Amino acid sequence: EVQLVESGGGLIQPGGSLRLSCAASGFVVGSNYMAWVRQAPGKGLEWVSILYSDGRTYYADSVKGRFTISRDNSMNTVYLQMNSLRAEDTAVYFCARDRGNGIVGAFDLWGQGTRVTVSS
Amino acid sequence: DIQMTQSPSTLSASVGDRVTITCRASQSVSRLLAWYQQKPGKAPKLLIYKASSLESGAPPRFSGSGSGTEFTLTISSLQPDDFATYYCQQYNSYPWTFGQGAKVEIK
Numbered sequence: 450e451v452q453l454v455e456s457g458g459g460l461i462q463p464g465g466s467l468r469l470s471c472a473a474s475g476f477v478v479g480s481n482y483m484a485w486v487r488q489a490p491g492k493g494l495e496w497v498s499i500l501y502s503d504g505r506t507y508y509a510d511s512v513k514g515r516f517t518i519s520r521d522n523s524m525n526t527v528y529l530q531m532n533s534l535r536a537e538d539t540a541v542y543f544c545a546r547d548r549g550n551g552i553v554g555a556f557d558l559w560g561q562g563t564r565v566t567v568s569s
Numbered sequence: 570d571i572q573m574t575q576s577p578s579t580l581s582a583s584v585g586d587r588v589t590i591t592c593r594a595s596q597s598v599s600r601l602l603a604w605y606q607q608k609p610g611k612a613p614k615l616l617i618y619k620a621s622s623l624e625s626g627a628p629p630r631f632s633g634s635g636s637g638t639e640f641t642l643t644i645s646s647l648q649p650d651d652f653a654t655y656y657c658q659q660y661n662s663y664p665w666t667f668g669q670g671a672k673v674e675i676k
Contacts, residue, residue, distance in 0.1 A: 486613075494605075494613065494656055496665040509664045510570075543612055548624070554660020555603040557624060559612035 451475030451558065453544045458563030461534055465567075469529040471544030471560055479522040482547035484556060485529045487540035497542070499553070500527065512538075534567045541565075571595050571659050575668035581676040588644040590671045592657035597637045601661040604633055604642045607670075608653045616655075617642065647673070 457469040471483070485497040498508045498518040506518050517530040527544060541562040548557035572595040582588050592602065600620040605613035615624045617633035620640055630645045644651055652675055657668040 493670045494607075494658070494667040496658075496667070499665075507663050548615065548618060552601060552619070552660070554601060554665055555615060555618035555658075556613075557615045559614070561612060 453546065453558060453560035455542065455544050455560040455563040458542065458565045460566045460568065462569050463535060463567055465534050466530070466532045467534065467565060469531065469542055469544075469563055469565070471527040471529075473525050473527070473546075476546070477522075478520050478525050478527055478546075481549060482553050483518075483520065483527045484545045484547065485518060485527075486543045486545055486556070486559075487538075488543070488562075489537075489540045492540075495540075498529065499547075501553070531565070534565075536567050539565060539567045570664055571598060571662060571666050573657055573659055573666050573668040575655075575657060575671045577671060578669065579672045579674060581674045582647050583676045584647055584649060586647045586676075588647050588651075588673060590642045590655055590657075590673075592635075592640045592642070592668050594638045594640075594659055598659040598661035600636045601659060602633075602635070602640050603658045603660065604631075605656045605658065606651075606653045607656065613656065644673075 454472045484499040500518045515533045520527045543562045544560040545556035546558040574593045602620045604617040607613040616627045621633045632643045654670045654672045
């Protein structure tokens with residue numbers, strides 16, 4: 450079955466670090482463009498980061514310098530390392546796969562999400 | 570950053586109604602616009618990409634149109650499963666941005 454399963458969320462104090470994982474099955478993450486999108490409680494969707502198959506990465510300004518997207522091809526897993534966490538990073542974090550076939554940016558496969566709460 | 574504004578933010582409709590949601594971009598995004606459906610507690614689901622291309626598996630009652638700065642999502646005949654929140658997203662330039670959402674409620 451083709452799916453994404455996120456893990457690693459939880460309650461963390463401001464200034465702390467957390468690493469989210471997104472385990473893929475049914476396809477190869479290294480051959481796809483993989484992204485993280487978040488949703489604060491009761492709010493809309495916010496794109497966070499993208500990892501291209503060639504290794505290029507892009508980030509939203511709100512997380513640039515604090516978050517790092519990466520992958521482990523042997524584990525077929527994508528990660529989001531989150532440092533210097535702030536209250537405004539509180540959200541459900543979704544992992545998503547670009548649909549491919551040309552222009553990057555539309556996501557056809559999503560995980561169920563993992564909740565991150567930044568609070569003292 | 571490109572701002573995406575959806576209207577209306579909420580709409581009440583009945584099963585069988587034709588429903589249209591508009592998405593406006595603060596600058597041109599060409600046709601690089603996607604539409605997603607999201608239900609409470611669930612992940613978004615891709616409906617439309619490149620403004621008017623129907624994603625595989627999405628019901629044909631969903632259609633998209635537009636280019637540049639103005640786009641529409643139309644549901645030709647609203648079904649019970651369609652009551653949800655809909656988001657547009659531009660992917661013409663970084664940072665990719667979403668609209669604030671349009672909630673379709675039961676009238």
